Amino acid sequence: MKILVTAKRTPDPYSKIKLKPDGSGIDTSNIKFVINSFDEIAIEEGLRKKEKFGGEVVVVSIGTQECVEQIRTALAMGADRGILVDTGGRYLDQLGVAKILARIVEDEKPDLVILGKQAIDDDANQVSQILAELLGWPQATFASKVDIDLNSKKAVVEREVDGGIEVDEVSLPAVISADLRLNQPRYASLPGIMKARQKPLKTVKIEDLKVDVSPSVEVLKFEAPPQRQGGKKVKDVDELIQALKESKVLPF
C-alpha cells in the first residue's frame, strides 16, 4: 500500500523559545529544528504499515528549502521518497496547508494519509480534519492504534477521546492523525542516514500547484506569556483563607 506522511519543520521541543524584539515571530537564530513530534509518530506508523504490507511511504514537507533536512531525516528512518513544497517563505494558514496536501494527494493517490494530530509550534490541530473534508475521505483523528485489513480495504482505528478510547472503522483511502501513544518512533540508523542521500527528493514550487493559498488568518503579533508574579507568604491558615477570598479563589 502507498502511504503519504507529513514532516513539518518545527523547533526542537527542548529548545528555549525567544521572540524577535518586534514581535513578528520567534527568533530562530539559535534554535535547532526537528520533525514535528506528532509527525514523527505518523512517519513511524507509515513505516510499520509498509513493513507489514509492503508498498511505499512518501513524505511531504511544506516550507522553505531548509525543510529538506526534515525530509532527509524521514528518509533516513526508512521513507522511500520525499516531496518538498517550496513556499518561498510565505505564511500559510491551516486551510492553505490542507489545500496543498489535497493537491499532492490528487497526484500521488495514496491509500492512506497519516499526519501528526497537531504541530508542536502552533498547536492548531486542524489540517488533518480540513484535508479529509477537502478530499471527501473518511477521517480518524487522535489515533492510538491502527489496524488495517487490506482485503476489505478498511482500517480499524482506536481514538483517544476525552471519555476514553473510541473505536472507529473507516474505509480506505482515509486520513488518520497520530496521537502520542500510537507508537515510539525509531531512531534513524547510520546506514539509513547514508542511504537517505540517494533517495529521490522532488521539489515543487508552490506557484506551480495552482492552489489558492491566500491566508484567511492574519498573524498580528507574537507575545510571550506574562512573567509570573512573585507570591506572598502568609502567617497562618486564617490569613490564607482571607487571602484566597480576596483574590476570589474561594467564592464565599
Added chain:
Amino acid sequence: MEFLWSDEEKSLFSEFERLCREKIEPKAEKLDREPSLSLIRENLNILADFGYLGAPLPPEYGGLGLKWVTYFTMSEYLAKACASTYLSAMAHTLLCANFITMFGTEKQKRKYLPELSQGKLIGVLCATEPGCGSDLAALKTKAVRDGNYYIINGTKAYATNGPIGDLFIILARCSENSQNSESDNKNPKSKYSGITAFIVERETPGLIVGTPYDKLGCRGSPTSDIFLDSAKVPVENVLGGVEGYGFKQVMKVFDIGRVGMAVYSLGIVSACLEESIRYSKERYTFGKPIAAYEDINFKIVDMQITVDMGRSIVLRSAWAHDSGSEDAGVLASCAKLFIAERATKNASDALQIFGGLGYIKGTKVERLYRDVKLGEIGEGTNEIQRRIIFKRLTKEFGYS
C-alpha cells in the same frame, strides 16, 4: 584549510547524540552501581542496531566505511553519556575488529568482520599479562605448533569485554623452533621475536574466562583475566597468516586505539563541564549562586579549555590516520596524554564544585571522578606515552 561537516554527517551526529542521551545515558548510573553483563550487552546491541559498532570498518566486510574524523567526533557523545558503554564499544571496534581489518587475511576478514560489525560477536584484545603491560614484549604466553594446530598456554590480564567476549585476539610467543623464516624478527634473541596474534573463538577448548573484576571506575564495562590452558587453535587463525608479526601489528592497532582513549577522557570532561555549569547556577551560598564566584569560574573555564583543545587534537590525530600521515601515532599519544592528564584534574574540580554532594553515590560527578582515571592508564599509561613520544622524536633526529 576548511573544517565543514556534510549535511549527512550533521544529521548523523544529531541522531547519535539523541540515541546516546535517550537510550544510553539513563542507564549509566545503574550500570555503574550494579554492573550487569546483560545490561552492557543490551547497550552494545542498541549501538550495533544503529550501525555504530561497524561504523569505521570497510563496507565490503559489513562496515560503513566512516572516516576516522567522523567516527571519533560522534564517539564523544557516547563517552559523555556512559563511559563504561563507550569503553566496551571502543575495545570491540578499535582493538578487535579493527585489528582484523588492518592485518587479517582475506578469509579471516570475510569470516569475522560482518558479525563483529553487527555486534553478533563481541571482540576482545588480550595483550596485557599479570607480569607485563607497558613492556608488552616481555609477554610469557606461549604457542607451540602441533600439526595443524597451535597449543597456547598462559594468562592474560585486564581484558576489556572478557566476560562478554565471543572472539579473542590473543598475543602469544611462538616457540623458537617453529619460527617462520619470513618473520620480521629473525634474531631469535630479540625480545620481540616470535610474538604472534591468534584469533581464538569463545568455544575453543582450553580458553577460560575469569570472573569480572570489581573496579574503581568504568564499572559497567566488564574486565577479566583470560586463562589459556592448552587452548587448541587452528593454524589458519594466526592473525595475518604469518607468525612473528604480532608486536608490530598491535603497536599499529594501539595508534588508533589511543585516539579512542583520548575521546574517552574528552567525553567525561564534556559531561563534567555540563554538570558543573548546571549546578553552579543552582547552588546558592551567601545569597549568590556559586557561579558568581571566581574560583568556581576558573575551574569551569579549565574544563572548557580541555574540551575545546581536546576536540582539536582528536580531530587532528583522526585526520592524520585518515590521510595515512606518519605523525598519526605520535599525535594519538599526544592527544591521549594531554586530554587524560587534564581530565583527571577537571573531574576532581567538578566534584569539588559539588562539594559534599559530589562525594555521595548517585551524584553524576562522583561516577565521572572514578571513571576518568582509566584515561591515564588504559592503552598505555601516561608514562609510556611520554616514552613513545620521545622515542619517535629522537628517532627522527637520528639519536636512536
